[in-house]
Structures are given as C-alpha cells and as structure tokens.
Amino acid sequence: MPVEIIKERYNAPVNTVEIGRPGAKQVKIGGQTGFPFLFDEGKMPNPPVIAYEVPDCTPDDWPEGLLEPYHDCVKDPVKWAKKCADEFGAEILCVKAQSMHQDYGSRPVDEAVRIVREIADAVKLPLIVVGCGDDERDNEFMPKLSQALKGENCLLGLATQANYKTLAATCLVDGHFIIADSPIDVNIAKQVNILIGDMGFDTNKIVMHPTTTSLGYGMEYVYSIMERSRLAAFMGDKMLAMPFIVFVGQETWKVKEAKDFGVVQGINWEITTSVAMLQAGADLIVMRHPDAAGSVKRYIAALTGGVR
Amino acid sequence: MREFRVLFKPQGREVSVLQGTDIMTAAVKAGIMLAAPCGGEGVCGKCRVIVDKGKVSAEVSHAISDVDRQAGIVLACQALVESDLEITVPGESVESHECLSHDAEDFAGGVTLRSEEAFRFSPIVRKVCLELLKPAAEDSTSDLDRITAGLKEKVEGLRLSTKLANVKHLSEVLRESDYRITVTLAYKDGALEILSFEPGDTTASSFAFAFDIGTTTVAGQLIDLNKKSVLGTKIAFNKQAMYGSDVISRIIYASDPEGLERLSAAVIGNINEIIGDLASAHRINAGEACAVVTAGNMTMMHLLLKIDPSNIRKAPYVPTVSVFPVINAAEAGIGISPRGAAAFLPGVSTYIGGDIVSGVLACGMADSDNTTMLVDIGTNGEIVLGNREWMIGTAASAGxxxxxxxxxxxxxxxxxxxQKVSIDKNFEVELSTIGGVPPRGICGSGYIDLLCQMLKRRIISKDGRIDRGMDSGRIRKNGANYEFIVAFAGETAIGRDIVIQDDDIENLKRSKGAIYSAIIALLNKVGKDISEVKKIYIAGGFGSYLNIENSVFIGLLPDIERSVYEFVGNSSLAGARMALMSHEAFDKAVEIHKGITYLDIGAEPDYMDEYIASLFFPHTDIGRFPSVRL
Structure with missing residues (x-):
C-alpha cells in the first residue's frame, strides 16, 4: 500500500520586504508560503540572507578570536564595513551604533550619524542600523540618522512596546523599514506591530525581532515561539506576517561556550545557532565571524539548490 | 508613659491615648474610621489628616508632597502622638459609613431574578401557633409529645428535635398560656429543630434578615416572612477594611488570635448595625427576628465565625470549613432573637465561596437546560459556567x-x-457622580467609561499608554507617569485634580485581561464556544451602573450579542434571600456547592498565553472584537 505523504498547504504568504535604494543593490526577504526548506509544501522565493555586523566603535567585549579577522579595522568602522563588503562578500550590513552609549564613551549623536552616512557612501550596500539601546539617546539619534539616510530605504531598529513612536514616525517620513522588537512572546510581537500600524506606518514595512538566544540557552522555546508566530501568519494573520530578523552573532559570542573554548568552537557555535534559527524561520540573520557567516551562506545555498 | 488628649474635628470627638500611639488608632478609639486600603502600612496615602495644634512624629512619606507637609498634613497611620493634639479630618479621608447611594440601595434590594419564584415558599425558619388539648386522666402524654403531635398536623413529616435548654421551662410556658403557644422551627440537615416555645400567638411578628458579606461591602435586607417581602436594604462598608483592604492582609492580621477576634467583631458590628437600623426604620423589635442567612466569600465566612483562616492562603489553599453548620444567632453574636437561627451558604473551595454559590442559585443556573455563565467582577473575578447537568468554576486574580x-x-x-464619563473631541470631559455631588474619585464603572472614551479619542494607545505628544491641558507628566486630568481641582470635592495615570491604566488593563482570559480559558477547558452560552450574568460591586457596551469596548467582556448579558448586581444577596425564604433553595445551594468543579485556571497551559493576548485594548486578536472600531 502506498504511503501518502501529508502536505500542509497555506494560503497567506509572509510579507516581502526589499531593503536598499531602488536601482542600487537591494536585498529581498520574505514571501514564503510555507515552513523553511519544505519545498513540497510551499514556496520560498527569497532565501534567507546573512547580514554582517559592523560596530561603530571598537567592540571591547568581543573575544580575541572573533576580532582577529577584523584586526586591521577595529578602530575604523568605515574600513570594517568595506572589508565585509569587499572581502567577505556581504550583501547587507548591520551597523550597531553603540558608540553613543555611555558604556562606549558617549559619542555625540551627530558624529554617530556622520559615521553611518560615511559607511553608506563607502559600501553602497543596503543597511540595517540599530541604536545603542538607551532610549533617550536613540530617540535623539534615529530621527537625525533617518533623515541623513533618506532614500536609502534602510531597516532601522529597535522599536519596542515602550519606545516605538519616535522611530516609527521618523521611518514613516523618510521611507525606511522598521524592526519591531518583542520579548519572545507572540502576543507582544503582534501588539507592537499593531501599535506601529496605528501610527499610520505601513505594516508591510515591518521586520520582526522575536528576541532569540544562543544554542544551549533555551533555543527550543525561541523556536516554538517563532513557529507559532509563523503558523499564525500562514493562517492569515496579517499582523504577524512580517519577516524575522535575528541577531545570532550578538547572542552567540556572549556565552562562555563560544567565548572561552577557542575560536573554532565559537565559530561552530555561531553556525549551529544560525542553522537552528533558519529552521525556525529566520529571514535575516545578523552574524559576526566571517567564517561562520560564509558557512551558513553555503548551507542556505545547498538547501535552496544554489539559488545564490 | 504620658497620656495625651487628641481632638478630632469636625467630629468634635476627643480621646485620651498614650504617647506614641498612631493617630489612626486614636481615630478608631474616637469612633472615626479612616480610609486605609493598605491596612495602615503607610503606602496608600489615603488616611491624610491635618495637624492643627500639637506635635506628632512621623517619617517622611513619599505619599505626601512637600507643600502638603508644610501645611501640616500627615498620614494618620504613620504619625505618632507626641503631645495634646487637634486634628482636622478631611472628608475624603473618612471611610463612609453611609449607604452607598439610593440607587445602589434600590438596586440591591429591588433586583428580582426570574428564578426567585422557582422555589416554594417555606422559609428556613418558621413560626407555628398550636392550640393543644389540655392533658387529662385519659390523655397523659408528655408536654413535648403533645407539641410534637400537634406539629405533625401542621408541618410535613420531618424528624423533629430540640435541645434540653428549650424544654426546661416548657411546662410553665404551656400552662401559663393556656396551651396556646407559638413554636419556632428551623430546618437543619433535613430535620426540623424546635428553636423556642413562646406563650400565645406571636406569628404576626415573623421577620428575618439576609446578608451578603463582601470583602469591601456588607449588604443586609430585612424580610417580612408573613408578607414574603423585602422591607428594606442597607449597605455599609466592611469595617474590617481598617485592618487591610484585601483578604490576604486580613488573613495575615487574623494570624494573631486577637486579630481574628477584632476582625470578627468588626463584621459582626456591621451586621448588628444594619439589623438595628433596619429594625428601627421599620419599627420592629430586632430581638424578635428569627433567622439570618448569610452569603460571603470563604475568608469572610471564616473570619465572621472566628474559624482559623490561615490555610486559605497557603498551598494547597484549603479552607477549614466549606459547609457551615446552622447555628444559634447568639453563638456568633448576631443581634436577633438569641435562639434564632443563623445559616450560611456553603462554598466550593477557597476561591469559590458561598457568595458565588448564592449567585448561581439566584440566577437559576443549576436548573437551566441552557448553558449560562456567572461573572462576578471583583478582586477575585469568579466565573461559573454550566447548566443543570454540569458546572465548572474558576477564579481569576483580577486585583x-x-x-x-x-x-x-x-x-x-x-x-x-x-461613574459615567464622556470625552468630546476637544477633550472636554462630561461626568456624572453617584449622588450627583461634586466628585471625590473614580469608581469601577467610571474607569470603564473613562478607558473607553480615552481609546476612542486616542488619548491612550491600544496598549494603554497616555499619548505623550498630545496637545491638551489635561495631559501632563507626573514623575515617571503621564496623567490625564478627569476633573480639575476646582470642580472636585477634594480640592485636588482627579486624574488617571499610566500605572492606573496598566492596573485596569491587567484586571480586565485577567477576567476576559479566564472566561475564554474556562470555555476552552470544556470545549465550548462563547456562542453556546445563552446568558451571561454580570455581578459585582459596581453600584447601580455598568455599561456593557463600554465593557466590551475595552475587552473586559467578550464581543457577543449584548442581550446575552444581564447585569444582576449583588446576586449573592439575592441568593441568600432565596435560601432564607425557602429551605428548598438552601438545600439547592448545598447541591450546587457539591456540583461545581473547581478549576485552577492559572495551572492551565493556555491561560498565560490568553492573558498576555488580552493585555491590549480591546485584545491582541482584534478579530475577536468585530464590533469594536478603533
């Protein structure tokens, strides 16, 4: 008796988001109609993309092995960005504007904006920019940055439930995409999306950050939250139909298993975490080590039949 | 230690207290009950008084602004007497002893539920007048047997019993009254107990009281058993409030035997005051009333009867008693006829008390073929779902x-x-208060209206935060909070702005979320859809008014056909009255208590998810509220 393989089919796709200046290099994510890499069940028109993280000042908290590939540019974020673009073949960069934070020396906001603008001019790649995490500083920084990058159609974040209005308003005016942040909770993720939408912001221009973790630190919970969220999207919930961005580099390189047992284990930790995130439905993965990023890119290419 | 005199104005009462006594205690001694929702912990800032003359010592409290401190305002619970004092007590600091309002009174007394007719009139205590044949040589049966035989002709064939104390003077009573006596009988556990014998026919005076003992309010009704009607209703604030506003703080207070004694005395005081007031208002002698039937939550019943409540708040949350024996009123100190009966509606569990069983009885839920629901919106939002076949109940920690x-x-x-608020597009606020007097604060139904209006005017976002950017003289920053001014100081009775703050909205959002999500989780548990529920009874201390439309708008209640909802007010009191008027109803309550399955909603895997989803206005899943346009 032949065994019939049951195939789940859904009608509602994940939103497609295309980041970057029209006419220049762009990156397209989302658009899938089924769970990752199950090509018999749904389409995956835009394979997941790896973004390279570029700190805007020397990242003192990165372990030595991770800093090694960037040894010649740790003090120069523009050079760092160019290296990612030219040497590592990055398609998109994620600038972390942490220099404004008091822990990193409280760089003046205008100067932080200027540095990001210089990166944009130097690499001509689509950009993701996230603030330093201090609401007050970020609310001063983001409007200025947004204006400075007008036309670049960047992805800016993070908009949280407690602090989304400034960022949403500024992205709305300057045509940028926005990262909606939530603390591993489907409901709160949806609530932030609704709140941003209530400001007149086009919810098709939102990318969700579900908050993730590193391998060994509760991945299964993160996985189930992302899966539930995605399932709701496939079932037609427009308020959860946004692509996911996850910051694997940041999550991985702070755990002892990645930091303290040599760079090879660290790279593998970053790779494994990323692969798990891909299976959970991540569309945009921000990574740190170029070797890890390269491996994950090859993995995606292998699974998607070498699309890229 | 020295003793000082403290004079309270405007009451004009003076008391002597030892140095170092707090003003709150002095006020209690003077018979003035100050508001103390926090139980005198110095947290809530509601017991403000003004020191006009004399010296007090008090630590600096964040609840009092510098300006107020300069003006001599202190918290009564924190300020200690250090000299003779003259204290002015502002109106808003006094716990109101008054009836809640005429509206509330009419409502609590007037609500007649259809099911009230469902039980045959046969009160739990009844008086029967007997005219007996005198004993003679050929009829030498004992006095008591003579009475028993006489009763057999008048009441149904239940077993009869009495107590020794009762019969000691029986021969005297019989002979003095020429064998015409009135016997008072009480139904107890399927038998009839003779409570008392009185000479002559006293059946014309046949009164009893029904009570609902709430954590916040105590409501009582005087009932004329001959006329089968309610003569009057009275509502007062539970005097236990001065020992803490919630059940947990009172259970903690009761952990000391003296504390338990005080809490019991406080509520018995409430009961006896209401009995006294109603009796004098209707010119009856309270000492002749023959029964009191009381419904209340588990903690209230334990405290009233001085039963140790400590395990109610300790896992696995077991009450000492759930079915309370029928006792002599005198045993509990209740001021009716000393041999009168006091009965209490049985509870299900720590979280579903006799008040809810009483409500289920009053709404006739256990006799209905239709599935119906009772939602009691209070600190513990109790919810019961079911029909004549099955019933399930839960309690949500609504706060x-x-x-x-x-x-x-x-x-x-x-x-x-x-209690009612509307806001126009220029943010002008129109409001109405209970009693039509200048506002002193906002009550539950007022908050529901307020949230609804603020959402409609976009003063708050769907997650309940006040819009920081909105240009209005009514919105301002206050510390870490933003606040919306509902009434300016000049319009109020308290001389301060009446506001709603971000933190208030957060609290209300959690409360409404807890109740809504418990309703849904309970339905999910039994695999029912809300559309299968034919009637939803809403009970709670909202006074006379609850806007169902606005309650749906903020996501407190599911968005269904509005006619399904019926606001029943104090259904606990209605049930107590029914149990008083018909022992069959009382028996039914005992049956209901056995029939309700208690579900610990917090332990249900999907509850937390439901709860988080409901922390939004009206709900994260807006598809569940199709009638709400925001």
Missing part, C-alpha cells in the same frame, strides 16, 4: 482595580464617585 482600589484617584461606588 481590586474595578473596586477602585490601588489607583491614584480610585474609590468605591460611594457618593461622589465618578
């Missing part, structure tokens, strides 16, 4: 927000409470 507690300008449904 006291809808009772006006724990909010910046919250108050109970008492005169001066804002």
């Amino acid at each position: 006291p927000a809808f009772e006006g507690s724990g909010l910046a300008c919250g108050m109970k449904a008492a005169p001066g409470a804002i």
Whole structure:
C-alpha cells in the first residue's frame, strides 16, 4: 500500500520586504508560503540572507578570536564595513551604533550619524542600523540618522512596546523599514506591530525581532515561539506576517561556550545557532565571524539548490 | 508613659491615648474610621489628616508632597502622638459609613431574578401557633409529645428535635398560656429543630434578615416572612477594611488570635448595625427576628465565625470549613432573637465561596437546560459556567482595580464617585457622580467609561499608554507617569485634580485581561464556544451602573450579542434571600456547592498565553472584537 505523504498547504504568504535604494543593490526577504526548506509544501522565493555586523566603535567585549579577522579595522568602522563588503562578500550590513552609549564613551549623536552616512557612501550596500539601546539617546539619534539616510530605504531598529513612536514616525517620513522588537512572546510581537500600524506606518514595512538566544540557552522555546508566530501568519494573520530578523552573532559570542573554548568552537557555535534559527524561520540573520557567516551562506545555498 | 488628649474635628470627638500611639488608632478609639486600603502600612496615602495644634512624629512619606507637609498634613497611620493634639479630618479621608447611594440601595434590594419564584415558599425558619388539648386522666402524654403531635398536623413529616435548654421551662410556658403557644422551627440537615416555645400567638411578628458579606461591602435586607417581602436594604462598608483592604492582609492580621477576634467583631458590628437600623426604620423589635442567612466569600465566612483562616492562603489553599453548620444567632453574636437561627451558604473551595454559590442559585443556573455563565467582577473575578447537568468554576486574580482600589484617584461606588464619563473631541470631559455631588474619585464603572472614551479619542494607545505628544491641558507628566486630568481641582470635592495615570491604566488593563482570559480559558477547558452560552450574568460591586457596551469596548467582556448579558448586581444577596425564604433553595445551594468543579485556571497551559493576548485594548486578536472600531 502506498504511503501518502501529508502536505500542509497555506494560503497567506509572509510579507516581502526589499531593503536598499531602488536601482542600487537591494536585498529581498520574505514571501514564503510555507515552513523553511519544505519545498513540497510551499514556496520560498527569497532565501534567507546573512547580514554582517559592523560596530561603530571598537567592540571591547568581543573575544580575541572573533576580532582577529577584523584586526586591521577595529578602530575604523568605515574600513570594517568595506572589508565585509569587499572581502567577505556581504550583501547587507548591520551597523550597531553603540558608540553613543555611555558604556562606549558617549559619542555625540551627530558624529554617530556622520559615521553611518560615511559607511553608506563607502559600501553602497543596503543597511540595517540599530541604536545603542538607551532610549533617550536613540530617540535623539534615529530621527537625525533617518533623515541623513533618506532614500536609502534602510531597516532601522529597535522599536519596542515602550519606545516605538519616535522611530516609527521618523521611518514613516523618510521611507525606511522598521524592526519591531518583542520579548519572545507572540502576543507582544503582534501588539507592537499593531501599535506601529496605528501610527499610520505601513505594516508591510515591518521586520520582526522575536528576541532569540544562543544554542544551549533555551533555543527550543525561541523556536516554538517563532513557529507559532509563523503558523499564525500562514493562517492569515496579517499582523504577524512580517519577516524575522535575528541577531545570532550578538547572542552567540556572549556565552562562555563560544567565548572561552577557542575560536573554532565559537565559530561552530555561531553556525549551529544560525542553522537552528533558519529552521525556525529566520529571514535575516545578523552574524559576526566571517567564517561562520560564509558557512551558513553555503548551507542556505545547498538547501535552496544554489539559488545564490 | 504620658497620656495625651487628641481632638478630632469636625467630629468634635476627643480621646485620651498614650504617647506614641498612631493617630489612626486614636481615630478608631474616637469612633472615626479612616480610609486605609493598605491596612495602615503607610503606602496608600489615603488616611491624610491635618495637624492643627500639637506635635506628632512621623517619617517622611513619599505619599505626601512637600507643600502638603508644610501645611501640616500627615498620614494618620504613620504619625505618632507626641503631645495634646487637634486634628482636622478631611472628608475624603473618612471611610463612609453611609449607604452607598439610593440607587445602589434600590438596586440591591429591588433586583428580582426570574428564578426567585422557582422555589416554594417555606422559609428556613418558621413560626407555628398550636392550640393543644389540655392533658387529662385519659390523655397523659408528655408536654413535648403533645407539641410534637400537634406539629405533625401542621408541618410535613420531618424528624423533629430540640435541645434540653428549650424544654426546661416548657411546662410553665404551656400552662401559663393556656396551651396556646407559638413554636419556632428551623430546618437543619433535613430535620426540623424546635428553636423556642413562646406563650400565645406571636406569628404576626415573623421577620428575618439576609446578608451578603463582601470583602469591601456588607449588604443586609430585612424580610417580612408573613408578607414574603423585602422591607428594606442597607449597605455599609466592611469595617474590617481598617485592618487591610484585601483578604490576604486580613488573613495575615487574623494570624494573631486577637486579630481574628477584632476582625470578627468588626463584621459582626456591621451586621448588628444594619439589623438595628433596619429594625428601627421599620419599627420592629430586632430581638424578635428569627433567622439570618448569610452569603460571603470563604475568608469572610471564616473570619465572621472566628474559624482559623490561615490555610486559605497557603498551598494547597484549603479552607477549614466549606459547609457551615446552622447555628444559634447568639453563638456568633448576631443581634436577633438569641435562639434564632443563623445559616450560611456553603462554598466550593477557597476561591469559590458561598457568595458565588448564592449567585448561581439566584440566577437559576443549576436548573437551566441552557448553558449560562456567572461573572462576578471583583478582586477575585469568579466565573461559573454550566447548566443543570454540569458546572465548572474558576477564579481569576483580577486585583481590586474595578473596586477602585490601588489607583491614584480610585474609590468605591460611594457618593461622589465618578461613574459615567464622556470625552468630546476637544477633550472636554462630561461626568456624572453617584449622588450627583461634586466628585471625590473614580469608581469601577467610571474607569470603564473613562478607558473607553480615552481609546476612542486616542488619548491612550491600544496598549494603554497616555499619548505623550498630545496637545491638551489635561495631559501632563507626573514623575515617571503621564496623567490625564478627569476633573480639575476646582470642580472636585477634594480640592485636588482627579486624574488617571499610566500605572492606573496598566492596573485596569491587567484586571480586565485577567477576567476576559479566564472566561475564554474556562470555555476552552470544556470545549465550548462563547456562542453556546445563552446568558451571561454580570455581578459585582459596581453600584447601580455598568455599561456593557463600554465593557466590551475595552475587552473586559467578550464581543457577543449584548442581550446575552444581564447585569444582576449583588446576586449573592439575592441568593441568600432565596435560601432564607425557602429551605428548598438552601438545600439547592448545598447541591450546587457539591456540583461545581473547581478549576485552577492559572495551572492551565493556555491561560498565560490568553492573558498576555488580552493585555491590549480591546485584545491582541482584534478579530475577536468585530464590533469594536478603533
């Protein structure tokens, strides 16, 4: 008796988001109609993309092995960005504007904006920019940055439930995409999306950050939250139909298993975490080590039949 | 230690207390009950008094602004007497003893539920007049047997019993009254107990009381058993409030035997005052009333009867008693006829008490083929779902927000409470208060209206935060909070702005979320859809008014056909009255208590998810609220 393989089919796709200046290099994510890499069940028109993280000042908290590939540019974020673009073949960069934070020396906001603008001019790649995490500083920084990058159609974040209005308003005016942040909770993720939408912001221009973790630190919970969220999207919930961005580099390189047992284990930790995130439905993965990023890119290419 | 005199104005009462006594205690001694929702912990800032003359010592409290401190305002619970004092007690600091309002009174007394007719009139205590044949040589049966035989002709064939104390003077009573006596009988556990014998026919005076003992309010009704009617209703605030506003703080207070004694005395005081007031208002002798039937939550019943409540708050949350014996009123200190009966509606568990069983009885849920639901919106939002075949109940920790507690300008449904609010597009506020007097604060129904209006005018976003950018003289920053001014100081009775703050909205959002999500989780548990529920009875201390439309708008209640909802007010009191008027109803309550399965909703895997989803206005899943347009 032949065994019939049951195939789940859904009608509602994940939103497609295309980041970057029209006419220049762009990156397209989302658009899938089924769970990752199950090509018999749904389409995956835009394979997941790896973004390279570029700190805007020397990242003192990165372990030595991770800093090694960037040894010649740790003090120069523009050079760092160019290296990612030219040497590592990055398609998109994620600038972390942490220099404004008091822990990193409280760089003046205008100067932080200027540095990001210089990166944009130097690499001509689509950009993701996230603030330093201090609401007050970020609310001063983001409007200025947004204006400075007008036309670049960047992805800016993070908009949280407690602090989304400034960022949403500024992205709305300057045509940028926005990262909606939530603390591993489907409901709160949806609530932030609704709140941003209530400001007149086009919810098709939102990318969700579900908050993730590193391998060994509760991945299964993160996985189930992302899966539930995605399932709701496939079932037609427009308020959860946004692509996911996850910051694997940041999550991985702070755990002892990645930091303290040599760079090879660290790279593998970053790779494994990323692969798990891909299976959970991540569309945009921000990574740190170029070797890890390269491996994950090859993995995606292998699974998607070498699309890229 | 020295003794000082403390004079309270405007009451003009003076008491002597030892140095170092706090002013709150002195006020209690003077018979003035100050508001103390926090139980005198110095947290809530509601017991403000003004020191006009004399010296007090008090630590600096964050609850009092510098300006107020300069003006001599202190917290009564924190300020210690250090000299002779003259104290002015502002009106808003006094716990109101008054009836909540005429509206509330009419409502609590007037609500007649259809099921009230469902039980045959046969009160739990009844008087029967007997005219007996005198003993003679050929008829030498004992006095008691003579009475028993006489009763057999008048009452149904139940077993009869009595107590020794009763019969000691029986021969005297019989002979003095020429064998015409009135026997008072009480139904107890399927038998009839003779409570007392009185000479002559006293059946013309046949009165009893029904009570609902709530954590916040105590409501009592005087009932004429001959006329089968309610003569009057009285509502007062539970005097236990001065020992803490919620059940947990009172259970802690009761852990000391003296504390238990005080709490019991406080509520018995409430009961006896209401009995006294109603009796004198209707010119009856309270000492002749023959029964009291009481419904209340588990903690209230334990405290009233001085039963140790400590395990109610300790896992696995077991009450000492759930079915309370029928006792002599005198045993509990209740001021009716000493041989009168006091009966208590049985509870299900720690979280579903006799008040809810009483409500289920009053709404006729256990006799209905249709599946119906009772939602009691209070600190513990109890919910019971079912029909004549099955019943399931749960309690959601909603918090006291809808009772006006724990909010910046919250108050109970008492005169001066804002209970209706509308806001126009220029943010002008129109409001009405209970009693039509200048506002003193906002009560639960006022908050529901307020949230609804603020959402409609976009003063708050769907997650309940006040819009920081909105250009209005009514919105301002206050510390870490933003606040919206509902009534300016000049319009109020308290001389301060009445506001709603971000934190208040957060509290209310959690309360409404807890109740809504418990309703849904309970339905999910039994695999029912809300559309299968034919009637939803809403009970709670909202006074006379609850806007169902607005309650749906903020996501407190599911968005279904509005006619399914019926606001029943104090269904606990209605059930107690029914149990008083018909022992069959009382028996039914015992049956209901056995028939309700208690579900610990917090332990259900999907509850937390439901709860988080409901922390949004009206709900994260807006598809569940099709009638709400925001």
